[in-house]
Amino acid sequence: MKCSEFQELLVAQAEGLLDERQAADLSEHLRSCPACRAEAEGLERLRTRLVRDGRAFADARPDSRVMERILHESTPNLRRTNMIRRKVTRWSLAAAAAAALIALVVLFGIGRPGSVAYALEQTVEAYRGMRSIHLKVEPAPNGLEEAWAEFGDDGSLLRLRMDFPQTEDGSKDVVWEKGKAQVWFKDKKCVTVVREPNMLAMITKQFPDPKLAVEGIYEAKASGNAFVEVEEPAAEGVIRLTVTKLDSTATREVWLVDAQTKLLRELQTQKLEGTEYKTVQRLIVLDYNKPIEASVFRLDVPAGITVVDQTTQDIGLVQGELSDNDVAVKVVRSFLEAVIAGDYATAGRLYEGMPAAKLQEGLTDMKFLRIVSIGEPMPSPEHGRRALQVPCEVEIEAGGVKSVRTFPHVFVRQVYNQPGRWTIFGGI
């Protein structure tokens, strides 16, 4: 490869886009080529300057007058179109079925008690007795495809399993019980155990919990943000509830409720495309209140899988008064010093809780001798809002030969659910 080609690689390296082989070739070349080394240093200086100046604008919040002016200056035609569309929607929905009108009266709280029409309260009541649920989502949001949950008498979540066949981290299964979540990264052959005290709140970000969603409808309706229509029966044994959001999301939810049990059978999320709502996601309930085998809530992990337990040890370093950049550099320095000293237990704690033996095994083919440099941390937004990339150079000995090796892909971020503690994560 020519120098110009290596210099092309410098950019990909700085962005963490090189594979190991390319990174090793580049590192090898840089050791022997002063011109490319100078190029790399010049590039790094420029990137540092760009990152610094970028940060000076990072806090720039849009001037609130922009949206005020936009809302004010929206043309009268636009506003009129909008109002007409909403009005037509309301009218056509209301005229669609007399049952809808009756239900709306009940829903809006002016109906007589004992009305025969379906009301959301019945579904809320039906969910009070729910002990377990098994559901699937199509297509899977963020890869979540199937979930099982068990609830206690008071409605609290007792046990949960979620399967994600496709995520950025590859296939993963999650089980949760008693404030701890075990995440099995199947492709990475690793199980991570993390603290997750409030799983219910977390999962509702991933997929709609039918129980909470019912309550969400009340809130949206009370605040005037949703329009609710009921069709009873919409089909054999099915009540259809349509919740149209009157906000900028242009989405609506269609609930197919079992007429007898009043439990949700299916929840469709629809999005406005042109003038029609189209289903973009379906949550299908496969079973309610059927006993779930205990094995569902256990990960059937084969032997040889690394287990990283973050709940039984203090991971990473405490940030204290340090800036994000300073604590990131400190974590990397402490980790490298521990590896150099052969203290793999300490090094493992600074590396997401990696078991000492596993870490040592990964480093058998090289010995770390000395830290040569630790570079300026750079934001790594693809790994999380405050994640940082901290490139470093270490003198190593491999096969009896000493050399300086660059590690451009060292990433540092806050320990999951342990704010204030920072750890190295991912591959190095």
Added chain:
Amino acid sequence: MSQTDEECVKLSLDGHPEAFEPLVGRYWAPILSYLAGRLGDRDWAEEAAQEAFVRSFLGLKELRKPASFFPWLFGIADRVVKEQWRARRRNEQRNDPPWEEVVQRAQTHDHDLERAIADLPEPYRQVILLRYYGNMSCAQVAEGLAIPLGTVTKRLSRAYAMLRASLARVHEPQQSSEVQR
């Protein structure tokens, strides 16, 4: 789940002006830093950014490809810059302070760098602004500009070379005509 540029544009056109807000949030910092580079004054840049966003909203129906909102917004910001300079010259002929003085009291953080970025040809300027001022990863930049990831890194590489050359020249004496763009 955040909406794409295309969805925000379509919703805004469909009578939901509030759907424009995510676009303002997403591109405020890159546009502001670009305008700061062009105008040399942060307060002035904020005024111009406000103007550019409002005009882009009002002209949304002219945007042929909703997914290309960002490059199109840039074109509008450029026009705002030119108008602002023209207005400034006219005011100068009346009793406003000469605008060399305005440039000298530049309040931006690294004006040389911002100026050098503003002078880059558009495709290179876009990737630098989105990567460093929009705090996007290369993959996000590729997605936002609908170009392959390899093109993003190639453009970054070329942009770095141009910026370094431009910054190396920065201490050479400036032509007065260069200030009076």
